[in-house]
Amino acid sequence: MDDISLGLSLSKSLSTTWAPSAEEGTIFWAIFVVGHDCDHGSFSENPNLNNIVGHILHSSILVPYHGWIINHMTHHQNHGHVENDESWVLLPEKIYKNLDLSIKFLRHKVHFPLFAYPLYLWSRSPGKKGSHFNPYSDLVKSRESSNTTTLVDIGETC
Structure with a gap:
């Protein structure tokens, strides 16, 4: 019975950490991609706006x-x-x-x-x-x- 409890406890622990991590990773990747688009000038026609938005977004993910x-x-x-x-x-x-x-x-x-x-x-x-x-x-x-x-x-x- 202890093994079953331990198994259920571990599976719950893994499911509560991996799912949010995958979601956060997806969001961080999306932020990086928008910052990447700012570098290429495809976010806005205004280069200053591209630099400001790119800087803010990349800073938020420590890049x-x-x-x-x-x-x-x-x-x-x-x-x-x-x-x-x-x-x-x-x-x-x-x-x-x-x-x-x-x-x-x-x-x-x-x-x-x-x-x-x-x-x-x-x-x-x-x-x-x-x-x-x-x-x-x-x-x-x-x-x-x-x-x-x-x-x-x-x-x-x-």
Whole structure:
């Protein structure tokens, strides 16, 4: 009888945490997509409105909007290029073959992106310097620095 009680208790616990998590994940993804559309200019014809809405939405999900749009532009300019793409850096076959089996296993699990994405925002792709959170990092070029710094400062003040 104790096993049945424990099983029912665990199933109730899982059902009450996984369903809301899936809903929250869907909502956060939708917020990210609208912010992404702001970057592409498809949210509004007004670039200032796109930047304001994008900044507010991305800030609500802890993604630094202006660092991210610079990275996103670099990604689009180099999409599919094995060495220059910003957001998807392929692991060379030689390195992959030398990884432990446990590391290979973890790279293909759902939980890995949950940890990898925040680390990526903090320190960029392997082999690249800078941070999406730091408007003075190597990610932000000098011509973009004043606009990004001003907008980040305004966003942090709010």
